[in-house]
Amino acid sequence: MILKPDHMMNRYLQGNVIVAIFLLLINSSVARSQNHSEQWTPKTAKKWVKSKEWSNGLNLKVNSSVDEVEFAKQYHANKAYWDKAFIFMRDGKLDSIAPGKYAIDGDNVYAIITNGPEKDFDKSAWESHRRYIDLHYVIKGKEKMGVWPIAESTVTNPYDETKDAANYTAKGKFYVGTPSEFFLFFPSDVHRPNIKVPGYDTVKKLVIKIRVAN
Numbered sequence: 470m471i472l473k474p475d476h477m478m479n480r481y482l483q484g485n486v487i488v489a490i491f492l493l494l495i496n497s498s499v500a501r502s503q504n505h506s507e508q509w510t511p512k513t514a515k516k517w518v519k520s521k522e523w524s525n526g527l528n529l530k531v532n533s534s535v536d537e538v539e540f541a542k543q544y545h546a547n548k549a550y551w552d553k554a555f556i557f558m559r560d561g562k563l564d565s566i567a568p569g570k571y572a573i574d575g576d577n578v579y580a581i582i583t584n585g586p587e588k589d590f591d592k593s594a595w596e597s598h599r600r601y602i603d604l605h606y607v608i609k610g611k612e613k614m615g616v617w618p619i620a621e622s623t624v625t626n627p628y629d630e631t632k633d634a635a636n637y638t639a640k641g642k643f644y645v646g647t648p649s650e651f652f653l654f655f656p657s658d659v660h661r662p663n664i665k666v667p668g669y670d671t672v673k674k675l676v677i678k679i680r681v682a683n
Contacts, residue, residue, distance in 0.1 A: 514541040525555045529606070530650040534616045534642065539655045543602060546682035550578045554604060554677045558651075563608045563675060577680045584673040587612060587665035595637040597659045599628065601678040605662055606651040610672035614652055615641035615661035622659045656681060 509517075514537040517523070523544050531540070544551045553573050557580060561571075571580040590613075597619055605614060617639040626636035637659045645666055646652060654660040 509538045509541045511538055514538040517541050523551065523555065525552055525559060527555045527559045529558070532644060532646070532650045532652045534644055535653045536655055536657065539657065540653055543655070543679075543682055547680065550574060550679050554578050554580075554679055557677070558606065558675070563606075573677070579678055581676045581678070582608075582674070583676075584609075584671070586670055587672050588663045590664055593661050593664045595622065595639045595641070595659045595661045596634050597622075597637065597656060598633045598654075599656050600633045600681060602656070602681055603654040603660065604651055604675075604677040604679060605646065605654065605660075606675040606677075607646040607648055608673040608675055609648065610669040610674075611666040612646045612662065612669070612672050612674065613643055613664035613666050614646050615639075615643045615664070616652070616654060617641045617659050619657055619659050 518531055518535075518537045518540060523540075531537075557571075557573050561580075563582075566582055568582045568584045571582065573579055595615070595617070619637070622637040622639040624635060624637055628635040639659050639661075641659075641661060643661075643664075644652070652660075
């Protein structure tokens with residue numbers, strides 16, 4: 470069969486359209502994989518954290534102890550959860566909100582507000598969680614918090630599923646939390662919160678529990 474020029478042109482154009490659609494699908498797939506797979510590096514994660522595109526207008530810093538790669542991975546895997554958490558922090562009138570538990574997204578994201586005495590160092594403890602990421606923010610006052618890799622820590626109380634917690638001994642690196650920044654503790658971290666800073670016996674604090682993306 471001999472094709473006429475217009476038929477040849479139509480087939481040529483159809484072929485180009487199919488190729489263009491195929492390339493578009495590939496590019497879209499690559500873009501999604503960059504956001505949702507484990508493609509983050511310390512350099513790209515640091516740039517993303519610094520951009521504050523995650524913040525939803527929340528004007529707070531991320532403490533230097535935070536694992537930025539894990540933050541980027543978890544945020545992009547469960548963006549809706551994190552956005553709700555940061556909006557709660559932005560709009561929740563934290564200075565005046567009463568102590569208690571507040572649902573943000575059912576059991577997926579919830580907040581705990583406390584306003585009470587801090588602990589002497591020897592009364593505090595190292596802990597970790599598996600089902601939830603902890604966001605700690607000091608609303609009023611100052612609090613000392615420790616963090617250390619779970620891989621370099623020794624279990625003292627095995628994981629209790631009902632409490633979603635285990636306890637450890639660890640070397641630890643310590644930071645002072647203030648109202649200008651927040652901390653994130655992932656399942657790969659052990660953390661030691663609620664340690665008294667001289668002159669700040671009572672502290673108002675927010676902890677947001679954010680379900681881990683597997």
